Amino acid sequence: QVQFVESGGGSVQPGGSLTLSCEVSGSAFRIYSIGWDRRVDGHKLVLVAESYLNGGTKYADSVQGRFTITRDSTKNLAYLQMNNLQLEDTDTYYCHAYSDVAHMDYWGKGTPVTVSA
Numbered sequence: 001q002v003q004f005v006e007s008g009g010g011s012v013q014p015g016g017s018l019t020l021s022c023e024v025s026g027s028a029f030r031i032y033s034i035g036w037d038r039r040v041d042g043h044k045l046v047l048v049a050e051s052y053l054n055g056g057t058k059y060a061d062s063v064q065g066r067f068t069i070t071r072d073s074t075k076n077l078a079y080l081q082m083n084n085l086q087l088e089d090t091d092t093y094y095c096h097a098y099s100d101v102a103h104m105d106y107w108g109k110g111t112p113v114t115v116s117a
Contacts, residue, residue, distance in 0.1 A: 004095050009111035013115070022079075034078040035048065035051060037107070038094065045094060062088075085115045092112050
């Protein structure tokens with residue numbers, strides 16, 4: 001069973017920084033990508049950032065240039081450095097892992113991030 005260890009959320013003022021971490025374990029198949037999603041309109045999960053085994057990364061337009069994702073592929077461990085946080089970044093961030101071999105998506109329970117003046 002795939003398990004997640006998520007940490008790093010919290011509360012900051014606008015312009016502040018936080019680092020999220022996510023370690024994925026228990027998958028019988030290769031984890032191709034690890035990243036974070038957030039909910040839109042209360043239910044739909046959308047991409048924030050993700051990192052691929054080939055070293056590639058992808059970011060939502062709203063966080064490009066402010067957030068940086070890194071990954072230790074030997075441990076299925078990823079970090080999201082969040083800089084210059086804004087009020088609109090307030091949300092719960094869900095770690096998302098995808099196995100290209102199993103064609104399966106997995107999500108953690110989420111880490112809350114609050115940006116307030």
